[in-house]
Amino acid sequence: MSISQEAQLALLGWSFRGAGVSVRERVAFTADEIRDALTTLLSRGLISEGVIVSTCHRSEIYSLVSDEGARTRLTLFVSEWRGLDPAELEGSCFFRAGADAARHLFRVAAGLDSLALGESEVLGQVRQALSLARESGSTRAVMHRLFESAVAAGKRVRAETEIARHPLSVSSIGFELARKVFADLSKRQVLVIGAGETSSLFARHAVEAGVREPVIVNRTASRAEELAASIHGRAAAWEDLADELPLADVVVSATSSPEPLVTRAAVEAAMRERRGRPMLFLDLAVPRDIAPDVSQVYNAFSYSLNDLEEVAKENRARRAREVPVAEKIVEEELESYLAWLGNLSVVPTVTEWRRRLEELRDLELERAPAVERERLRGLLDAFSARILHEPMKRLKGEEDPARKLDRVEAVRHLFNLDRE
Amino acid sequence: MDSHLLGWLAVTLYLAAEAYAILSLVRPRVPALPGTLLIGAGLFLQFGDLEIRARALHSVPYRTIGGSLSLFGWMLGLSYLALLFRHRERAVGPFLLPFVIAFSALGLLLPQPAGLAGTDTRGAIFALHVTFAILAYAAFTFSFVLSLLYLIQKRQLRRVRTGLLFSRLPALDVIGRMNRTSVTIGLSVLGVSVLLGVIWAERVWSRLPDAKFGAALITLVVYGFLLWKDRRGWVGERVALLSILGFALILFSYTFVNLYFSAEHAFR
Numbered sequence: 001m002s003i004s005q006e007a008q009l010a011l012l013g014w015s016f017r018g019a020g021v022s023v024r025e026r027v028a029f030t031a032d033e034i035r036d037a038l039t040t041l042l043s044r045g046l047i048s049e050g051v052i053v054s055t056c057h058r059s060e061i062y063s064l065v066s067d068e069g070a071r072t073r074l075t076l077f078v079s080e081w082r083g084l085d086p087a088e089l090e091g092s093c094f095f096r097a098g099a100d101a102a103r104h105l106f107r108v109a110a111g112l113d114s115l116a117l118g119e120s121e122v123l124g125q126v127r128q129a130l131s132l133a134r135e136s137g138s139t140r141a142v143m144h145r146l147f148e149s150a151v152a153a154g155k156r157v158r159a160e161t162e163i164a165r166h167p168l169s170v171s172s173i174g175f176e177l178a179r180k181v182f183a184d185l186s187k188r189q190v191l192v193i194g195a196g197e198t199s200s201l202f203a204r205h206a207v208e209a210g211v212r213e214p215v216i217v218n219r220t221a222s223r224a225e226e227l228a229a230s231i232h233g234r235a236a237a238w239e240d241l242a243d244e245l246p247l248a249d250v251v252v253s254a255t256s257s258p259e260p261l262v263t264r265a266a267v268e269a270a271m272r273e274r275r276g277r278p279m280l281f282l283d284l285a286v287p288r289d290i291a292p293d294v295s296q297v298y299n300a301f302s303y304s305l306n307d308l309e310e311v312a313k314e315n316r317a318r319r320a321r322e323v324p325v326a327e328k329i330v331e332e333e334l335e336s337y338l339a340w341l342g343n344l345s346v347v348p349t350v351t352e353w354r355r356r357l358e359e360l361r362d363l364e365l366e367r368a369p370a371v372e373r374e375r376l377r378g379l380l381d382a383f384s385a386r387i388l389h390e391p392m393k394r395l396k397g398e399e400d401p402a403r404k405l406d407r408v409e410a411v412r413h414l415f416n417l418d419r420e
Numbered sequence: 421m422d423s424h425l426l427g428w429l430a431v432t433l434y435l436a437a438e439a440y441a442i443l444s445l446v447r448p449r450v451p452a453l454p455g456t457l458l459i460g461a462g463l464f465l466q467f468g469d470l471e472i473r474a475r476a477l478h479s480v481p482y483r484t485i486g487g488s489l490s491l492f493g494w495m496l497g498l499s500y501l502a503l504l505f506r507h508r509e510r511a512v513g514p515f516l517l518p519f520v521i522a523f524s525a526l527g528l529l530l531p532q533p534a535g536l537a538g539t540d541t542r543g544a545i546f547a548l549h550v551t552f553a554i555l556a557y558a559a560f561t562f563s564f565v566l567s568l569l570y571l572i573q574k575r576q577l578r579r580v581r582t583g584l585l586f587s588r589l590p591a592l593d594v595i596g597r598m599n600r601t602s603v604t605i606g607l608s609v610l611g612v613s614v615l616l617g618v619i620w621a622e623r624v625w626s627r628l629p630d631a632k633f634g635a636a637l638i639t640l641v642v643y644g645f646l647l648w649k650d651r652r653g654w655v656g657e658r659v660a661l662l663s664i665l666g667f668a669l670i671l672f673s674y675t676f677v678n679l680y681f682s683a684e685h686a687f688r
Contacts, residue, residue, distance in 0.1 A: 159449065165587070173582075180577060183591035276655045278592065295578075299656050307580045314582065 007048060007405065009146070010070040011101035012078075012093055013060030016115055019092035026082055027089070029054040031132055037081060038136040046073050048402035049143040051133040053108070055125045057115055062105060064142050064402055071095045099338055102146060106330045106337075109154035111163060117319045118163035118326075123154040140402045141409040145340060153333035160329060163322040166315035170308045171205040173315070174282040178250050181280050181301055186210040191248035192233075193241070193261060195223040198254035198284050206252070207231045215248070217241050219255075242266060246273035252282045253289035260291040267297045282308070343418065344408045350392055352417045357384045427469035427490065427528045433462035434497065434521045441513035445588050452510055459501055459517075466494045466524060488554060490527030495558035496520045499602075503562075507598065511588045516565045545620045552613035553636070557670055559606030560643065564667035566599040567660035574657055592656065599663060600650060607643045610636065635673035642666045 014027050029037060034052045041047045047063035047070075054060075061074055075093060079086040096104050104113070109126045111118040130147040133139045139147075158164045167173050175185065182188050190211045192203045195218035206214045214233040218224035221237060228235040236244050245251070245266060253261060267279065281302040283290040288304060295302040343349065361380045365373050395411070398404040412418055437458035444450050473487055497520045503509060569589055576586045589595070614636050621633070646654075646662045654662075 166582075176582070177577065177580075180573065180586065180589075180591050181593065183593045275652060278656065298658075301577055303580065311580060311582050 007064055007066055007142075007402070008098055009101040009142070010063050010065045010074070011060060011096040011104055012063075012071060012074040013053075013058060013095075013104075014089075014093050015058040015060070015113070017113075018094055023088065023092045024057070024059065026084055027059045027078060028056075029059060031128075034129070034132045035136045037077075038133055038138040040081075041077065042136075042138050044077075046077060047138070048400060049140050050138045051129050051143050051147060053105075053126060053129040055122065058108070058113075060105075060108075062101065062143065062146070064405075070097075099334070102150075102337060102341075103330070103334055105146065105150045106153045106334050107327075109150040110157040110326055110330050111154070112157075112323065112326055112330065116168050117316065118158075118322070119168075120158065120164050123151065123158070126154065127151055140406050141344070142341065142402070142405055146337065149333055149337040153330050156329050156333065157326045161322040161325045163319050163326050166318045168312050168315055168319075170284065170305065170312060171202050173308045173311045174202070174252070174284075174303065175205065175209045177282075177301070177303060178280050181278050182249055184210070185250070186212060188249040189247050190214040190250045190252065191244055192216050192227075193251065193253035193289060194218055194255035194285075195220070195227045196254060196256075199252065200227055202252045202254065202282075202284065203227060203231050203233060206250075207233075211250075215244055217244060242269075246270040248279065249277075250280045250282070251290070252284065254284035255289055257285070257289055258287060261289045262294060263291045264293045264297060267294045267300055271297055271299065284308075340418075343412060344405050346396055346404070346408060349408050349411060349417065350395070353388070353392075353411060353415060354384075356415055356417060357388070424469070424528055426465045426472065427524065430462040430466035430469060431521060431525050431528065433458050433465065434517060434524060437462065438514065438517040438521060441510065441517055444510050445514050446584070448510075448588065452504070452508075455510070455513065456501070456504055459497055459504075463494060463497050463501065466490065466497070469528075470494065484530070486527045486530035488527075488550070489523045489530065491551070491554050492558055492561075493520050493522075493524030493527060495555050496523065496561055499558055499562050503598070507590075507594070509590055509594070509598070511590055512565065512569065512598075515569060516562065519561055519565065545616050545623070549613050549616035549620050552609045552616065556606045556610035556613060557674070559602045559609065560639075560663075560667055560670055563599050563602040563606065563663045566595050566602060567663040567667075570595045570599065570660040571657065596656060596659070599659070600647070603643050603647055603663065607640065607647065610640055610643075614640065631677050632673065635669070635677045639666060639669050639673065642669060 014024055016024065019027075029052055034054060037052060038050050041050055041061075041063070047065055049064040051062045052060070053062070061078075063070065063074065065073075075086055075089050078084070079089050105126070107113045109123055111120065111122055114122055126147065130139065130144070130151075133143065133147075167176050178185060178188075185206075188211065190203075190206045192199050192206070192214055195216055199216075199218075203214050203216060214228075214231065215236050216224040216228045216233050217236050217238060217240070218227075219238050221235065224235040227233070241261070245262070246269075248270075251262065255261065262281065267281075270279065271277075276299055278299040278301065281290045281294060281300065283302065283304045286305060290302055290304075292302075292304075294300055361377070361384065364380070365376060368376050391411075395404070395407055398407060437455055440450075440455040440458060444452070444455060470487070470490060473490075496516065500513065500516050500520065503512065570592060572585060573589045573592055573595065576582070576589075577592070590598075614633070617633065617636070642662065643666050646659055646666065649662070650659045
């Protein structure tokens with residue numbers, strides 16, 4: 001949708017859908033680079049307003065431009081900025097204009113365009129993008145409202161649908177299961193067996209989930225100590241595994257041991273010491289670290305990597321079922337934004353401004369004696385025309401599209417043309 | 421005013437609360453307040469119904485099986501309201517409210533006694549004896565529902581079923597703690613009721629009570645055993661199963677023992 005004859009929204013981007021990692025990593029922007037790029041784009045007059053969203057999965061330049069050549073200009077800018085071949089960039093980018101550009105941003109904020117459908121991090125990244133653009137002075141009425149509306153759409157989608165409720169990562173699913181056994185994990189003891197990449201990830205996730213001082217057990221003691229120190233945990237000796245087991249409510253294991261490290265007999269012994277209090281085992285190793293028959297012990301809940309991946313698959317399907325409702329919310333918010341944007345055109349604003357003054361005129365005339373009204377009407381109309389003449393001339397004559405929209409927005413606000 | 425009117429209005433409000441509780445289960449983001457208000461209003465009206473019955477009988481209204489069931493339903497509803505304020509746990513509602521509705525409706529449908537109550541059913545000791553007994557039964561019913569929920573949730577955890585019920589039902593630990601509280605309250609109150617019953621029976625009949633007294637003692641033993649084992653390794657499923665057995669015993673006491681083995685000491 002074109003806001004006026006002079007300005008329209010434009011989006012040039014590279015996302016995981018069309019651009020490989022090799023391209024995405026080269027067009028990614030750091031926070032400082034975003035500020036610099038926006039300042040340069042403004043100073044060269046390539047855009048009137050702009051915001052750059054840059055995450056692992058996308059780099060997108062949203063702009064308000066004054067002609068149809070935005071795609072080429074912005075591609076050349078990025079090519080020059082990054083020293084990349086324009087043809088390569090052109091081949092992997094996507095371009096949207098008007099309402100399609102706005103819709104894309106709303107869908108991004110809602111997590112509908114994410115690799116992990118419904119993921120929440122992107123909403124914060126969209127907010128961050130707006131904040132960086134504000135710092136660079138590259139946002140005015142249109143971009144500000146666009147991003148605020150996109151964030152509102154994202155929030156609504158997460159509040160009114162279940163799209164972000166079902167976890168997708170194996171560690172999140174593991175902790176969700178643990179929460180359904182123990183409720184509050186902050187008072188529970190977590191034992192992590194192994195100090196490799198998976199165990200480390202899980203241990204960190206445990207701390208984020210509120211677990212205090214997870215215990216790390218590893219064959220190589222130094223690695224256990226290193227990991228424990230990095231997460232404010234406690235390292236225990238490999239030989240003490242049997243002693244640590246009864247103390248643990250949640251046991252996470254991810255080693256490369258060819259044999260199970262936790263046997264049914266060990267768990268039964270631990271259970272006796274625990275007086276039957278539940279234990280939860282998350283086995284992320286292949287082959288398994290936790291013997292399969294551990295799940296037969298009373299009050300022992302044991303999950304293999306396969307179980308967790310199966311839940312992840314189901315959760316992806318559950319999230320996908322929420323997409324139609326989420327898309328509907330996006331369209332509602334988009335419609336509201338586009339209605340506001342449409343009102344920013346000069347012609348309808350001037351028409352409504354005149355109508356508003358006529359309403360005020362008629363209100364005043366009602367208080368005047370009937371015989372005087374015709375004469376007064378002519379007088380007031382002439383006065384209104386004189387009052388409006390200069391502001392309208394300046395409004396229509398403004399060449400900078402962003403400034404023009406700002407002024408239109410100011411008129412609408414000051415004269416309450418949107419009837420708030 | 422027809423005393424049934426308030427009672428039926430209360431049942432209607434409970435039905436609405438149940439519908440709202442099911443909606444809340446499916447859509448957890450709907451506000452909790454309307455459901456709480458529906459239950460609160462239902463309890464208020466049902467209390468009015470019980471009050472009218474008491475005035476008509478010049479006695480506690482639950483000498484009859486209808487009256488006792490009404491009070492049973494009312495106390496169960498009150499317990500649920502207390503749970504809502506204490507734990508903010510709405511997921512129990514859809515499973516518990518049907519019991520509130522069933523007991524309250526049965527209390528209205530069963531025949532009401534004619535005339536005034538006998539002198540033996542007047543006085544504070546009798547009133548407290550029956551009130552405490554019914555409160556205990558309400559607490560054990562609560563425990564029964566929680567035990568069912570525990571078994572459902574545990575089954576889902578065992579089978580790695582992470583659907584709607586899994587996400588809405590509380591954690592096993594929470595259900596277990598609520599269950600323990602219910603049983604502790606039920607057991608304490610039933611103990612007091614039995615004691616008051618013995619005093620009352622001595623005064624009125626000059627002898628110890630009958631089979632119903634025996635059934636109450638067995639109930640005390642079963643739930644006492646449950647709490648004892650709960651602290652000694654029976655945490656979870658076995659406690660839940662024992663609680664279900666205890667509830668079956670209460671139903672048996674309320675029906676067979678009440679109707680066939682207890683001539684003078686019965687809700688009729």
